[in-house]
Structures are given as C-alpha cells and as structure tokens.
Amino acid sequence: xxxxxxxxxxxxxxxxxxxxxxxxxxxxxxxxxxxxxxxxxxxxxxxxxxxxxxxxxxxxxxxxxxxxxxxxxxxxxxxxxxxxxxxxxxxxxxxxxxxxxxxxxxxxxxxxxxxxxxxxxxxxxxxxxxxxxxxxxxxxxxxxxxxxxxxxxxxxxxxxxxxxxxxxxxx
Numbered sequence: 001x002x003x004x005x006x007x008x009x010x011x012x013x014x015x016x017x018x019x020x021x022x023x024x025x026x027x028x029x030x031x032x033x034x035x036x037x038x039x040x041x042x043x044x045x046x047x048x049x050x051x052x053x054x055x056x057x058x059x060x061x062x063x064x065x066x067x068x069x070x071x072x073x074x075x076x077x078x079x080x081x082x083x084x085x086x087x088x089x090x091x092x093x094x095x096x097x098x099x100x101x102x103x104x105x106x107x108x109x110x111x112x113x114x115x116x117x118x119x120x121x122x123x124x125x126x127x128x129x130x131x132x133x134x135x136x137x138x139x140x141x142x143x144x145x146x147x148x149x150x151x152x153x154x155x156x157x158x159x160x161x162x163x164x165x166x167x168x169x170x171x
Contacts, residue, residue, distance in 0.1 A: 005043075013043075114140060
C-alpha cells in the first residue's frame, strides 16, 4: 500500500495515540528526553495545526517540572500552550514528508522545517466495531532554544529536537 497525505478534508489528531517529545543534550555526555501529553490539532485541507499544553510536560522529577514550567523557562502561567502551524507540506512517493511552518514557544514564533514519514490513509476497524479512516504522521525538527528565550539550565545543550508521532482520524 502506498502512503499519501490528504490535501482535502479534516483529520483530527487522536490525542490518546499521539505524542510530542523533546530531547536535548545534557552535560555534554547524555541526552535528556521528555514527553508532552494533551496534544490536539488538525490536518485540514493540507494544513497541519496543533498545540500542546505546557502543563502537559511529563518528567520524572517534580522539582524539574516545576523549574521547566516556571517563569525562567516555559513560563506556563503566561504561555499555557506550545503551538504549530504549517505553511507547506510536501509528501513524496516513498512515504517521506517535508514541511515548513511556524512554532510558538513561550510566546515567540519562529519558522521551522520538519521532515518525517506518512503512513496511510488506511481504513481500520476499531475494537468497538466502528470503521474509521486513519493516517500516521511522524515529524522531527531541531530548534535553538535560545531563539525562544529558554536560556536557563546552562549545563544543557542549545539544540532541542522536537518530535511528533501523530495518529489522525478523518472527521
């Protein structure tokens, strides 16, 4: 089955089965990884838009989460969501995808490029017996966190890799 990216209609991000992750070099010797929960958005007429609540950051140490959500880093009280909006998406015959868009973190919007893969669309019979049309989309980009005013935690690297693994369902 060949993969393609729909350019018409509305596809909703299935939040339970979709993830947003970050990874950043830590102390030059390791990679710190975290996940955000609560991802939502759409692929509508070929435009991918989404957001994730800053409070959805999942880390194993409560003190680290408190620092990350505080004024010196994500400032979740004043900037409750991280958002994305695509301007161009190019799907290729081999299942790869490249896109351009904008990401907003801590109230700062910057252009990004991302690449990844698309799987489907595929008709699926769910466990409840209902049939739906689904699409998988995995994307990765790297940003310099200083561009968003995220300069605390000096022992970490500046480049942050952001990944999303999306399951979309046709409306």
